[in-house]
Amino acid sequence: MGGDGFCGWPTSLHLSRNKMDVTIIDNLSRRNIDNELGTCSLTPVATIEERLAKWKSISGDTIQHFNIDIAQEYTRLAELIERIQPDTIVHFAEQRAAPYSMMGSKQKRYTVNNNVNATHNILCAIVEKDLDIHLVHLGTMGVYGYNSEGFSISEGYIDVDVVQEGKRSSTRSILHPMYPGSVYHTTKCLDEVMFYFYNKNDQIRITDLHQGIVWGTNTKETHLDPILINRFDYDGMYGTVLNRFLMQSALGYPLTIYGTGGQTRAFIHIENTIECIRLAIENPPDGDRVRIFNQATETHSVEELARFVSNLTGAKIEYLENPRREPVCNDLNVIADSLQELGLHPICLQGVLCEEEVSIARKYKHQCDVSKILNSPPWRKSPVQEIPSKTRFFPQKRTHKNRCNK
Template sequence: MRVLVLGGDGYLGWATALYLSQCGHDVAVADNFVRRQYDFELGADSLVPIESLQVRTAAWRELTGKSIEMFVGDLTDADFTYQMIKDFRPESVVHFAEQRAAPYSMIDRKHAVYTQVNNVVGTLNLLYAINEIDRDIHLVKLGTMGEYGTPNIDIEEGWLELEHKGRTDRVLFPKRPGSFYHLSKVHDSHNMEFACRIWGLRATDLNQGVVYGQQTAETMLDDRLATRFDYDAVFGTVLNRFVVQAVLGHPLTVYGSGGQTRGIIDIRDTVRCIQLACENPADPGEFRVFNQMTESMSVLDIARTVAECYPGEVTIDHLENPRVEYEQHYYNVTHSGLVELGLEPHLLSDTLITSLFDIAKRYGDRANLETMRPGVDWRGTGGQP
């Protein structure tokens, strides 16, 4: 299968491209490298050093004999997007190419507008390109569990069977996102559903939980193939931050009470989910939704797990929560679709955390402690004109 991975220079995009290539698919990647520019802007960096995309693809070819084609450009440029689809002629497009951080989208008006334009316009250009060039292309789009928010009912997989005043219907599950980033993903989902319903496109929306882990079998082949390890307060995941803090002897910083519960998933399961979605495409006209997570944990439970697994003294600090969110809430998510397709989940384990400790120890001298302190206030107390 010919698979085009958009955002192929990023944390998940790169790991996914390698995994699909190793599985025997003909893979190309596209990126505009803006994720690296965010690091310059924020004064942050991946804890694990990463090579350029050119070095990475060359190393993969050297080690495996498999080639990964590269496209450099921006999805908000419609001409580039159309030409890329025409040149590569993919059977599946895996779409990671969006600004992915909730805190980044909440910095100020400028960052909120950028996030919405970049994400929504880029995806809309892609939908039009698929519609006008080849409607049989299957779009596999990374969404987020954050689209749902924390409703006081069970979260179904994208759709809700509704009975109202004696009549029934099947509607998209109600969304209550918690940031302008998550809101952009809601807009994407609605645009994709509309395109499937009106144009007959086929699309899978993967509402993914928080991803943990930095290594896959493919990235471990050579240091040149490493993917990102983000630990800062803007782009880093909470587990990564806790691991780095534990290794450096600093308190684990929990926002508020830590009762916020989220779906989580191992990076090895993420790449497997993408493979399953590509190899089992949605039908023409179908907008399919999978909740891509394997278990759920509260932030405080994640901190306690890290503290229990680390072979040294670890303390936990509770900071004032800069986000506007429920710190205690109901959270029960249906996530059976990918398991039915063949996913055998890895669950958060001592073994995985131990490997993350080893990574943090190896590269601990690269850590910037200042970037781990929360500096974005959801209440919008500041901003650029």
């Protein structure tokens, strides 16, 4: 589901190359949102028909595509799932940009209706058709929020002591508390609750991958032909921070940091994303409870990222008022051992792959619409006040940075 998108397209090719029989369901809404916003990928993205025909000519393998809106066309979705009877459904099909979800009521309502119904329709169809399907969902690290107050972020669950009348009465493992920072992140929290219920009630086997911000563009498979090239979004709605910095540096503009730049986030390279998804598929859970993995390989503050790109390209750095409502700075200590235990080989930012991104930005800079780089909406209509961080800083013991293969 969502196999035409930034993560879904290279994953579809990777799974097909690994001898899996892949079908894509995608209503091409991401391409339509580009039309609505007057934006487009920096890299020239071929039509889905051209992409699939090229893949067939290169690999000999057929990937079928069905244009179904999985949030609206329940019957078509359920019938197709019954016909194909897949072992696994990988679910990317959600509106995924936090800024877009904060643009106005139309986009807020669309994001909730689309994402919540998409997830619920898949769960409902699996139950209605009485199929044993492993659902792998792309969630986000953003569900945990960025106020970790000095403790490490575990993989989905935390153990809590229940205190009654001043005495500890029991210890329980519960879903990690959720602190969404946008309407988009709120829908990912609602997904978590639905997964909890459908696993408990119907024993659906579910893996929820709490993914960091994905960087990079191409993978081994999309490199095989220019028609297979992946998206590169640089605009203020869909372009993630690293892409925006790379675009600004390619154009000779300063790198613009929102707020202090102390906001720390988790990251993962697109090659690692597809590797994680394959590992989750090849090692399905038993279904006792929803399996949650943190899918990230390193953490960086926005300022660190800007300095990194600046060192690589010589670009200057500028600070702007932050349109978002978020702590001015935070630490982020993420536990993400499970996927590495299954065999993930982390790729880090300091490497040749980042230079490849710089050259993509330079190669296609003539396609860039400069007016779209800083078009993120404010999180609130009234002037945004910076939220003081409650975060205490503490020495990190288990950072990704020092556990990465450089």
